[in-house]
Amino acid sequence: MSVLVYTENWDGKFKKSSFELVSYASKVAELVNTVPVALSIGKVDRSELEKLGKYGAHKIIHATGDQMDVFDAGLFAHAIADMAIREGATVIILSNSNSGKALAPRLSVKLKAGLGSGVSKLPLSISPFTVYKRAYSGNAYAHLTIKTDIKILTLVQNSFELIEKNGTPVIEEVTLHPDGSGVKIRVTDVQKQTGKVLLTDAEIVVSGGRGMKSPDNWGPLEELAGLLDAATACSRPVSDEGWRGHEEHTGQTGKIINPNLYIAIGISGATQHLAGVSSSKYIVAVNTDKDAPIFEVAQYGIVGDAMKVLPRLIEAVREIKAK
Amino acid sequence: MRVLVCMSQVPDTTTRVKFVDDNKKLDTSGVQWIINPWDELSLTRALELKDDVNTGVKSVTLAHVGLATSEPTLRKALAIGADDAIRVNADPVDAFYVASQLAEVTKKDPYDIILCGIESSDHNGSNVGGMLAELLDLPSVSGVSGIHITGGQIQISREIDGGREMVTLPVPFVAIVQKGIAKEPRIAAMRGIMMARTKVIKVVEPVAAKAYTEVTGFELPKPRAACRFIDPERPKLLIELLQNEAKVI
Numbered sequence: 424m425s426v427l428v429y430t431e432n433w434d435g436k437f438k439k440s441s442f443e444l445v446s447y448a449s450k451v452a453e454l455v456n457t458v459p460v461a462l463s464i465g466k467v468d469r470s471e472l473e474k475l476g477k478y479g480a481h482k483i484i485h486a487t488g489d490q491m492d493v494f495d496a497g498l499f500a501h502a503i504a505d506m507a508i509r510e511g512a513t514v515i516i517l518s519n520s521n522s523g524k525a526l527a528p529r530l531s532v533k534l535k536a537g538l539g540s541g542v543s544k545l546p547l548s549i550s551p552f553t554v555y556k557r558a559y560s561g562n563a564y565a566h567l568t569i570k571t572d573i574k575i576l577t578l579v580q581n582s583f584e585l586i587e588k589n590g591t592p593v594i595e596e597v598t599l600h601p602d603g604s605g606v607k608i609r610v611t612d613v614q615k616q617t618g619k620v621l622l623t624d625a626e627i628v629v630s631g632g633r634g635m636k637s638p639d640n641w642g643p644l645e646e647l648a649g650l651l652d653a654a655t656a657c658s659r660p661v662s663d664e665g666w667r668g669h670e671e672h673t674g675q676t677g678k679i680i681n682p683n684l685y686i687a688i689g690i691s692g693a694t695q696h697l698a699g700v701s702s703s704k705y706i707v708a709v710n711t712d713k714d715a716p717i718f719e720v721a722q723y724g725i726v727g728d729a730m731k732v733l734p735r736l737i738e739a740v741r742e743i744k745a746k
Numbered sequence: 747m748r749v750l751v752c753m754s755q756v757p758d759t760t761t762r763v764k765f766v767d768d769n770k771k772l773d774t775s776g777v778q779w780i781i782n783p784w785d786e787l788s789l790t791r792a793l794e795l796k797d798d799v800n801t802g803v804k805s806v807t808l809a810h811v812g813l814a815t816s817e818p819t820l821r822k823a824l825a826i827g828a829d830d831a832i833r834v835n836a837d838p839v840d841a842f843y844v845a846s847q848l849a850e851v852t853k854k855d856p857y858d859i860i861l862c863g864i865e866s867s868d869h870n871g872s873n874v875g876g877m878l879a880e881l882l883d884l885p886s887v888s889g890v891s892g893i894h895i896t897g898g899q900i901q902i903s904r905e906i907d908g909g910r911e912m913v914t915l916p917v918p919f920v921a922i923v924q925k926g927i928a929k930e931p932r933i934a935a936m937r938g939i940m941m942a943r944t945k946v947i948k949v950v951e952p953v954a955a956k957a958y959t960e961v962t963g964f965e966l967p968k969p970r971a972a973c974r975f976i977d978p979e980r981p982k983l984l985i986e987l988l989q990n991e992a993k994v995i
Binding site for chain 2: 433494495496524526528529531532533537538539540556559560562565566568569570608609613614623624626627669672675676677683684704707708718719722723724726727731732739740742
């Protein structure tokens, strides 16, 4: 018996979200009276694998093999399912990330396991196994009961704290054997953002809307983001106009994020935009319109002109960072 | 090539969400139903591909699991330009159940490209597309932000953490699509609306299938405290609050 947690790696490295997953899996394992086992696919150094032990993993399976260089959800799900069966996993946890969302439903079918995706808390109950997840694009939460013997959960990034535990995990090397049908997917090009803080990883996000008036005004916004080690984001009209890249669009049909702090500059707060950011722990809004809907969800607000307020905010942040 | 667009019907995005039946069901009184936004974008892209004779896409069929009450929404999708539709006459109780019904539809009559929206705006599951691919034992590409077909080759752009990958694969496959797949949803023109009336919606009965999950209740988000406004002349106060009170910087 075990709780299996799939920890994706990026060029052989884990991220904070990986440790959140292991912390979460450890807690779930306690609740179902078993132990957490981490599964990593692809080459990762021992010292990096051991980090997972710091967050409670009892055993870490280091799985490597041919045909696992390109992300093919079918092949990866096949490998994870095999490991889940081998480890007698009754609960399988993945991240609600691009890859997690691609893998979880395939695993669900393979293992005849009900899936609760986008959970942000520990299960509300174990018997019945009920989880709490976002519904109606953030306008409600659903209590979802998973009726099958094996359960799969995908955990939202930045929704569960890191819990350190002492322990020396066992690291097991496993060689994956390629599936008979082989890889169908071939990568022909990759475009990566370099240098910038990834929007989905960022703890602080500074975002601009139409109230910024022009793409030429983004300098101070980027400066504020830089000082806060924040990622930059934008509302849909801004990305549609081409003022900012599509990867910055946060909202219902763009990215859904839940940073610790979301600073919305010149964003009115249309329903579709809020669907992307309403789970943020803190929302700060700067807008010239005191009745802008964004102020209904913000904890802190400034009614004012972004162009005047931003330089003052920058100065204030510089001051406190200097201390 | 034949394209299948899986679509669900959802409440309009601006619906005031409320629950009835002891918070177990959405209060549907006054709800305007729309095509799930991602499904609408995937339909748009499918039609764009069909419009281009060089792609080889010959038909675009809709597949939907829902009761007769969804037919007006299906007609809207037909009016936008889909050739025909298949409705599995069943209440879409959970993702696995829906995927099982869709799998039955396609098993009898295979398609080259199956498009599914990344999630539906009501359940936010991100489940059906991947489940369908696995049930059909087809490769799947997720986070698809573009599909192009040139010289017989299919190029798909998919979102990865911090970037984008261009991939290629042979048909048949399932593409789970997100923002970017089409710039804007296509609007039904008058002619399309007229033609939609005579397009076929084939109704099939569901096969026996399980539901692996069940929503046992909903809750509304807790009401938020009122926003604290800070004097625009003194934004330093905001930074101090964020540091000392919220402790986020």
